Amino acid sequence: MTSPDPKSTAAPAPKPVPAFPKPEITELNRPYWDALEQGHLVVQHCAAGHAWLPARRHCPTCLADAAGWRRASGRGRLVSWVVYHTAYHEAFAARLPYNVALVELEEGPRLITNIVDANDALRGDAPVVLCVEREEGQALARFRLGAATSR
């Protein structure tokens, strides 16, 4: 190419915020992320009814082939959480201090997430409810403190 790049004479752009580490979407886990796009959370299951996350080809309980995905209630409890004061990835530097939480779903599987409430409002075993949020177009399964679970 010999034509000059029209951008080459422009003033330097401000340093962009680094892209956050997006999940790697594969044939295997696509139903999970597609469901989040639609606003709900799904868990994978086998014919015997065992439920799990994240996506696998085989049930980690009985080793049967995965049979499909089913919609979860979106309710769970806050098992534990941490608050980052160190950014191990530049994309999170502007969010400090931010929380990462471990939530147990009513259906049994546990997952890593964020609680959208203030860090100092978090309490162990607090009920939480799904709250899908988008990050650079990617739907993420976040949670908010919410009503008591049904069990």
Next chain:
Amino acid sequence: MSLRGRYVIAGVGHTAFGKLPGSDTVSLNVEACRGALADARVDKSVVDAVFVKVPTSAHQFMFGQKVAEALGIAPRMGGAWDQGGAANVTLISFAIMAIEAGQCEVALICYADNPRSGSRAVYGRPRGDDAAYGWLSTAAGYAMIHRRHVIEHGTRPEHFGAVALACRRHGAGNPNAQLRSPLTMDAYLSSPWVVDPLRRDDCALVSDGAAALVVMSAKRARELGVPQPVPVLGFGHGQTSFELPQRPTLTSTEAARAARTAFEMAGVGPKDVDVAQLYDCFTITVLMTLEDYGFCAKGQSGPFVADGAIEFGGALPVNTSGGLLSETGMPGLQLIIEGVRQMRGTARLQVPGAGVCLVSNQGGTMHTHGTLILGN
């Protein structure tokens, strides 16, 4: 026939700890192995197995073979094992079982890494797709466990601090320790958050260095004239999930299963232990290991350590050379070496009359656990 006491750690060696610019993991391993062979007073020609723990910060293809080559040894058995910090006890166990099975006679076991002068990226690594939620680093996994222990048992900051204070006190006088400044509770409580609830002083050091030891049968050690062999009384192992959400509980470790096997082999129990070297990558690890080993009831490790029980002079001195919080952040082999010194009676903070030393090693985020019981 029980293996109890029939195998020994014949020699131990290590390099300097801390920041070692220009070091490489192969030559660090060689330096530590040279020291261990000299300590055992045996020539490398008797070694026919080389078991290496992979460098945490820089995995390499066929690393065990590279180390053996640099040692000028063509072993019958060897290779590198990837299991995090518990690999040290696993490799000692494998060596003993291989010798018992007639597959080799004298094994070198070694580890080296240089994350302090090299790359420490592995400690801040993204944790799979969950990195989308900001879930990165080794420390955060332990912070998650630490918080759950607080939720379930009311463990107080001062309890975690007591672990840090003990290790820092013990390391302060150790001339080879990387961090030789004792810690006060006020300083601990005001140390900055890394990942809340982890403070800086809850976290292991990041260190360059290497350590090695020589394993052989007690009989072979007598034949070779090894001056200070330390008998292995028992060992045991346990492993759980790789990812934290995949395990049913955060507040029990695999120490319980590992210790059951090790105590049974050794024919001793927690009350017989005179001194312990407990893997202290983070203070929570020591507290939960004390509980799962049966030194106190579940959830009671906080009060157990609060009165100085784990300090030198206490009921159960722990990490008498400073551990990962003070001596070196190396994942665990230094704890076994200090156990050997205690059983030889040559430790700097020697527990008088100590006859049984318990060593815990664990890896990843409490994924793997190894228990080693030494005698004299």
